[in-house]
Amino acid sequence: MRVIDLGQRQLRRRDILALMGGAAAAGTLGLPAFAEEAKKGGVLKVAAPANPSSLDPATGGAGSDHSILWTMYDTLVEWDYETLKPKPGMAKWTFPDPKTMVLDITGGIKFHDGTTLDAEAVKFNLERNRSDQRSNVKPDLSSVESIEVTGPLQVTLKLKNPDSALPAILSDRAGMMVSPTNIKALGNDTDRKPIGAGPWKFVRWNDNEIIVVTRHEDYWRKGRPYLDGIEFNIITENATALRSVVAGQNDMAFQLPARLKPVIERAKNLTTVTSPTLYCIQLYFNYARAPLDNVKVRQAINFALDRDVFVKAALSGLGEPARMTLPSSHWAYNKDVANTYPHDPERAKKLLAEAGYKDGLELTIGGYTDQDSVRRGEVIQDQLGKAGIRLKFTRGTIAEISAQFFATEKKFDLLVSAWTGRPDPSMTYGLGFDKDAYYNAGRTADPELSRLIKESRASEDLSKRAEIFAKIQKITVETALSAPLAFQFELDALSAKVKGFKPNLLGKPKFENISLG
Amino acid sequence: MRKSARLRIVGRRLLQALPVVILSTFIVFGLLKLVPGDVAVTLAGDNASEQRIAEIREIYGLNQPLLVQYGSWLFKALHGDLSKSLISNEAVLTAIQRCLPHTILIVVLALLTALVIGIPLGIAAATKPGSWIDGFVMAIASLGVAVPNFWLGMLLVAFFSLQLNWLPATGAASLMKDPWVALSHAILPAVALASGGIAEVARQLRSSLVEILSSQQVRTLHAKGLPPSSILWRHGLKNVSVNLLTVVSLLANRMLAATVVVEAVFAIPGMGGLIVNAAMNRDFPVVQGVVFAMVLIVVCINLLTDILYSVLDPRISS
Numbered sequence: 059m060r061v062i063d064l065g066q067r068q069l070r071r072r073d074i075l076a077l078m079g080g081a082a083a084a085g086t087l088g089l090p091a092f093a094e095e096a097k098k099g100g101v102l103k104v105a106a107p108a109n110p111s112s113l114d115p116a117t118g119g120a121g122s123d124h125s126i127l128w129t130m131y132d133t134l135v136e137w138d139y140e141t142l143k144p145k146p147g148m149a150k151w152t153f154p155d156p157k158t159m160v161l162d163i164t165g166g167i168k169f170h171d172g173t174t175l176d177a178e179a180v181k182f183n184l185e186r187n188r189s190d191q192r193s194n195v196k197p198d199l200s201s202v203e204s205i206e207v208t209g210p211l212q213v214t215l216k217l218k219n220p221d222s223a224l225p226a227i228l229s230d231r232a233g234m235m236v237s238p239t240n241i242k243a244l245g246n247d248t249d250r251k252p253i254g255a256g257p258w259k260f261v262r263w264n265d266n267e268i269i270v271v272t273r274h275e276d277y278w279r280k281g282r283p284y285l286d287g288i289e290f291n292i293i294t295e296n297a298t299a300l301r302s303v304v305a306g307q308n309d310m311a312f313q314l315p316a317r318l319k320p321v322i323e324r325a326k327n328l329t330t331v332t333s334p335t336l337y338c339i340q341l342y343f344n345y346a347r348a349p350l351d352n353v354k355v356r357q358a359i360n361f362a363l364d365r366d367v368f369v370k371a372a373l374s375g376l377g378e379p380a381r382m383t384l385p386s387s388h389w390a391y392n393k394d395v396a397n398t399y400p401h402d403p404e405r406a407k408k409l410l411a412e413a414g415y416k417d418g419l420e421l422t423i424g425g426y427t428d429q430d431s432v433r434r435g436e437v438i439q440d441q442l443g444k445a446g447i448r449l450k451f452t453r454g455t456i457a458e459i460s461a462q463f464f465a466t467e468k469k470f471d472l473l474v475s476a477w478t479g480r481p482d483p484s485m486t487y488g489l490g491f492d493k494d495a496y497y498n499a500g501r502t503a504d505p506e507l508s509r510l511i512k513e514s515r516a517s518e519d520l521s522k523r524a525e526i527f528a529k530i531q532k533i534t535v536e537t538a539l540s541a542p543l544a545f546q547f548e549l550d551a552l553s554a555k556v557k558g559f560k561p562n563l564l565g566k567p568k569f570e571n572i573s574l575g
Numbered sequence: 576m577r578k579s580a581r582l583r584i585v586g587r588r589l590l591q592a593l594p595v596v597i598l599s600t601f602i603v604f605g606l607l608k609l610v611p612g613d614v615a616v617t618l619a620g621d622n623a624s625e626q627r628i629a630e631i632r633e634i635y636g637l638n639q640p641l642l643v644q645y646g647s648w649l650f651k652a653l654h655g656d657l658s659k660s661l662i663s664n665e666a667v668l669t670a671i672q673r674c675l676p677h678t679i680l681i682v683v684l685a686l687l688t689a690l691v692i693g694i695p696l697g698i699a700a701a702t703k704p705g706s707w708i709d710g711f712v713m714a715i716a717s718l719g720v721a722v723p724n725f726w727l728g729m730l731l732v733a734f735f736s737l738q739l740n741w742l743p744a745t746g747a748a749s750l751m752k753d754p755w756v757a758l759s760h761a762i763l764p765a766v767a768l769a770s771g772g773i774a775e776v777a778r779q780l781r782s783s784l785v786e787i788l789s790s791q792q793v794r795t796l797h798a799k800g801l802p803p804s805s806i807l808w809r810h811g812l813k814n815v816s817v818n819l820l821t822v823v824s825l826l827a828n829r830m831l832a833a834t835v836v837v838e839a840v841f842a843i844p845g846m847g848g849l850i851v852n853a854a855m856n857r858d859f860p861v862v863q864g865v866v867f868a869m870v871l872i873v874v875c876i877n878l879l880t881d882i883l884y885s886v887l888d889p890r891i892s893s
Contacts, residue, residue, distance in 0.1 A: 109852065111620065111662055119620015191634060194620045194627070249664050264673055265665050266852055267844030291746065293842040294852070297729075298745055302842060305736045305744035455855045461613045465628070496623045 096284045096558055100574035105299035105311040106290040109266045114249035115234035116186060116193045121478060124566045125312070126290055129271045130170075131234035131254035132278075134161060134180065135225045139562040141389075144225040148175065148235065148255070148278075149213075151228075153518055156220035161228075163211040167278040169237035170259040177207040182238040184213070187231075192246065195232045198485075201515075222518045223482035257283035257570060266292050284558070284573035297321075303328065303551050309574070310559070312550040312567050315430045316374035322551040331550040334387065335565030336479040338380050339372075339434060341423075341472050341541035342463065346500025349421070350471050354413040356538035359472075360399040361406040362445035363438070369544045372434045376549060380542035382531050383477060383486055387563075389520060390483045390527035395535040406445035418446025424459040424470040425451055435474055438543075464499050473499070476546070478565065484514040487530050491539055507533050581885065585878065592874040596867065597649065603866045604645050607859050613637075614661050614857040635661060648863060657867065658860035660853070667864035670849060675868060677747045678845035680757065681837065682830045684765035685772060689826060692769075693776025694819075700777065701784035702807065712777055719774030724833060728767035728840040735763060745842035764841045768833055772826045779822045783815040816887050824880040828873050 110126050112118035118127070136147035149161040167175040188199035201221035208214045215224070227233070237253040244251060252260045255278070258271035272287040291308055293299040299311040300318050304325045314322070322330045341359065343350045350356055365379035378385055381396040410418065425435045432453070439449045452459070452470065462469040477497075480486045488511045489495050493503035507530065514526045534540070548565040558571040615631040616623055632638040636647070651658055657667035700712035736744035742763055748756040787793060788811055796806050835847035846865055853861035 109663065111617070112664070119618060119623075191630075194618075197624060197627070247664070263665075264844065265660065265663050265670055266848050267673070291842070292844075293745060294848075295839045295842065298840060298842045301732055301737065302745040305732075305740070307743055307745055457613070457617055457856055458610065461616050464623075465613065465616065465625075494625070496625060496628075 096571075096573035097575060098284050098573070099286050101287040101289060102285050102310065102556070102569065102572060102574060103289045103291060103308045104569075105293045105302050105308040106269070107292075107296070107299065107311075107313050108294060109292050110263075110269070112249040113252040113260065113263060113269075114236065115231040116190065116195055116236070117246075117249055118231070119194050121566070122313075124564075125568070126269055127231075127234060128256065128568050128570075129258045129288055130252055130256045130260055131236065132167075132256045133229050133233040134163075134235065135229040135233050137226075137229050137562075137564075139560055142563045144229055147229065147233070149180070149228075151225055153222075156516070156518075157217045159215040159217065159221075159224055160208070161213045161215070163213070164278065165211055167255055168276050169235075169239070169255045170253045170274055171237050171239055173237045173239045173253075175235060175255050177209060177211055177213045179238050180213045180235065181205050181207050182241075183235050184215070184232075186241065195230075198227045198230070198232045219512075220516045222523065223484050223515050226482040227485075258285075258288060261287070266294075268292065283570060285569065288569055300551055303553060306553070309553045309556050310550065312548070313565065314549045314551060316376040316547070316549060317430070317433075318551075319374060319376065319549055322549075325551075327554040329552040329554065329556070331552060331559065331561055332376055332547045333561035333563075333565075334378065334385065335546060335548045335563060336385060336388070337546045337548075337565050338383055338385075338477045338479065339377075339474075339543045339546060340380065340383070340477060341438070341474055341543065342497070342499060343538075343540055344463070344468060344471055344499040345539060346502050347468075349413070349415070349419055351500075352413045353537055354409040355415070355419070356541075357399070358406040358409040358413070358445060359442060359447060360538050360541050361402045361409065362442050362447060363399070363541060363543065364401040364441055365543055366401070367441070368434075368437055372430075372437045373544055373546060376547040377544040378547075380544050382535050383479075383490065383540070383542055384483060384527075384531075385545045388483070390524050390531075392528040392531040392535075394528065395531050398535050399538075403445040406447075410446060415446070418448065420448040420450055421471040422469070423449045423451055423472040423474060424463050425453050425474045426456055426459060427453045431474065434543075438474060464496055468499060482515075483527055484511060487511050487514070487527075487534070491534055504533060504537070581882065584885075585882065588878050588881065589874075592871075592878075595874065596870045599870045600649070600652075600863050600866055601645060604648070604859060604863060605641070607854070607857060607862055608641055610857075614859070617662065617856045648860065652863070652867060657864040660858055660861045662853075662856050662858045662861075667860050670861065671846070671864055671868050674844055674846045674849045676750060677761075677843050678831070678834050678838070678847065680747075680750055680761050681764045681768060681834060681843065681845070682827065684758075684761050685768035685830055686823065686827055688765055688769035689772030689776050690823070693773040694780060696773070696777040697780025697784065698807070698812075700781040701788060701811075702803075704781075704785050709781075712781065716774035716778045719770045719772075719777075722770055724767045724770055725836045725840045727770050728764065728837055731763045731767055732841070747841075747843045747845070760841075760843075764837050764843060767840070768830055768837050771833075772830065775826060776819070776822060780815060780819060783818045784811050787811050787814050817884060820880060820883055820887065824876055827876050831869060831872065 106126065108120065108122040110118060110123045111120040115127055115131055133147045134149040135144050135151065137144055148167055149163045152160050154160060161180065163177060163180060169175060184205050187193050187195045188202055201217050201219055202215050203218045204216045206214045235255055240248050240253040257274055257277050259274045261270040261272050263269045269290040270287065273283060277283065293302060296314050296318060300314060300321055302308045303311045319330060322328050343356055345351055345356060369375060369377045369379055384391050425431050435451055442449055463473040477490060480489065490497045491503060492498065492508050492511050494501050510526055510530050514523055517523055548561055552559055555575045557573045557575045560571050562568065615628045615637055618631045619627045636644065648658060659666050696712045700709040703709055732744045735742045743760050747760045750757040793806060793810060796810060834845055835851055838845045838847035850862060850865040
């Protein structure tokens with residue numbers, strides 16, 4: 059499953075609490091207590107689900123890297139755990155006018171090699187991120203025209219166009235600061251010897267085996283971190299990762315599939331943590347060609363899907379049915395379009411008949427080979443089958459199937475995969491639905507949609523932005539540009555001695571609050 | 576057989592192995608390029624755009640003709656440089672040096688387990704063919720072949736790690752730094768891997784031994800009054816040793832391949848995991864490097880087998 063970043067999420071607090079409360083009532087939420095006094099010391103052993111693509115934030119690509127990167131790199135902007143609303147990190151930001159962003163950096167921050175994190179260092183990082191040949195985050199900073207040092211601890215960004223997504227963008231890879239001294243000394247090899255300004259510093263990385271970090275004694279936040287170090291033991295097989303926690307070899311396993319929840323609950327001395335995330339399981343359409351160029355066929359698929367049953371059958375109940383690409387707790391959620399596609403196989407059949415497929419039709423679909431993807435595929439196949447839509451599955455690795463669908467081959471009509479969102483909804487819609495976007499397999503888009511996506515970044519005012527996103531959602535939902543299925547909940551297993559762990563809406567654990575009891 | 580003749584054979588076989596190694600890496604390279612999927616997409620990450628993917632192809636030389644890509648890899652490899660992982664930038668040789676000892680330890684332990692348990696079982700069955708012992712051994716052998724080693728691995732973990740807490744459930748340690756810890760990590764995977772081997776050794780040994788023990792020659796030895804134990808050890812086992820060697824050699828090769836699954840169950844950072852991850856991401860320098868190393872090992876196992884053949888039965892090499 060592709061893992062894609064999310065950063066900024068500005069949810070109404072009561073919505074999140076309601077969602078969490080509902081989950082707790084349903085017996086799906088078991089948050090550990092945070093109230094105890096945090097003890098200092100100890101090394102946390104974590105079963106991590108993937109080898110990082112790189113330890114250089116600018117050159118990496120996988121969304122699963124973040125949990126590890128955040129231990130070594132602090133970001134200019136951070137976010138609130140429950141709402142993902144941007145908040146100051148190593149810097150505070152202001153927009154004196156829509157095309158100017160000023161970053162005021164906190165004084166006294168040092169990288170692990172002793173280099174000072176000042177305006178020059180921030181400018182160096184931002185310039186590198188937006189122009190270095192190896193940078194994967196160039197598109198995130200494409201609205202920046204120039205970067206100027208306007209004080210020892212102040213950087214001013216001149217923008218080509220207003221871009222209210224920038225604070226959220228700087229809470230992600232683009233805002234992770236690396237030591238300029240290290241980059242200048244090692245060039246491309248810094249990903250194997252990373253130096254940041256985060257709470258822990260790098261010790262060792264053996265590919266597919268282990269990553270070790272140890273306390274940064276000069277960390278700018280006094281009294282932090284609690285842990286002396288963290289060992290990430292890379293275990294890609296979920297059940298094996300969980301067994302390592304049950305056996306006491308690791309203290310924590312995260313991002314486990316829902317099917318393992320009973321195993322965690324049966325184990326002695328383990329805490330189960332589940333919490334909502336923005337990870338959206340969905341059907342991608344190639345709507346540039348027949349038969350999915352016909353809006354009625356796409357709508358029929360949406361009517362044929364029973365999302366409530368999908369959550370129960372494919373996610374063991376650990377999820378929220380998805381009506382659009384953002385969950386109901388999101389600030390940009392548009393409840394007016396939420397009921398566009400109630401489960402109605404008869405209506406699906408009718409729409410198919412109107413589209414000229416009264417005997418149903420066969421569609422080709424790509425999927426992945428892992429157990430959870432196969433299970434999802436089976437549920438979808440069954441549901442669409444009842445409306446006369448027969449699916450012909452091709453399965454393979456993520457790299458293989460995703461490339462076949464999104465790149466030049468255009469092999470299938472549909473793809474069952476996921477979208478875990480972006481730091482800002484404008485990126486979610488821009489990258490997924492805009493013309494020529496990579497994740498829009500057909501590379502076509504309604505010009506009005508493209509215009510609205512651009513407009514959604516013009517204002518900082520959330521209510522104004524929400525109005526624009528409502529229009530965007532109306533287009534994407536009513537013309538059925540995809541079929542969102544469910545937002546998957548995070549599932550983690552923690553040993554009893556792990557204290558203070560707090561899940562976040564992003565679904566990618568941070569370890570800053572953890573202590574060992 | 577004279578020593579110089581044996582050395583000549585070794586030299587000749589090593590020279591013959593070189594084209595095998597090169598050909599196998601070429602075939603794997605070709606297959607990897609034929610299979611859909613693109614490392615450039617993985618490298619471009621979540622912000623992938625067509626333009627960025629094209630740019631990455633350019634940076635890493637992935638847009639060059641296949642033969643040029645392969646040729647440049649081979650040229651470096653023959654000079655001792657196995658390149659770096661496209662994904663993580665780690666030197667492939669470093670990765671192999673780190674992962675190979677874990678895999679070798681499990682395979683060697685599994686092979687020893689297969690021999691230590693399989694040989695007595697095979698002898699017991701062969702000396703009393705048709706008896707209950709024979710039936711019992713053959714039943715165990717069938718079970719050993721039928722039970723998938725990953726499933727057995729999970730059962731072993733459930734009992735010895737999770738229930739009794741005797742042995743670790745996952746991971747590995749360095750044999751040089753922590754021999755006891757390394758062994759404690761390797762025991763369960765080795766037993767899981769050995770189950771099929773035990774069965775194979777017992778069955779092969781039984782059938783060869785039964786054949787020899789019922790031969791005219793052995794009946795004559797019985798008639799001459801030679802004690803049965805002497806017949807078994809001096810005539811029976813000596814004669815089946817070549818067959819046994821073949822079984823062991825095949826087993827070693829097969830176990831090397833089977834480690835892929837066992838390593839996943841026990842989260843062992845060995846060669847299996849290395850090649851699976853690399854193949855999934857189309858990280859061809861890593862795949863090539865692992866194939867290179869594995870083919871070399873198989874060639875060495877086969878070479879060693881040939882030399883041992885000539886020691887056990889000089890007629891084979893002459």
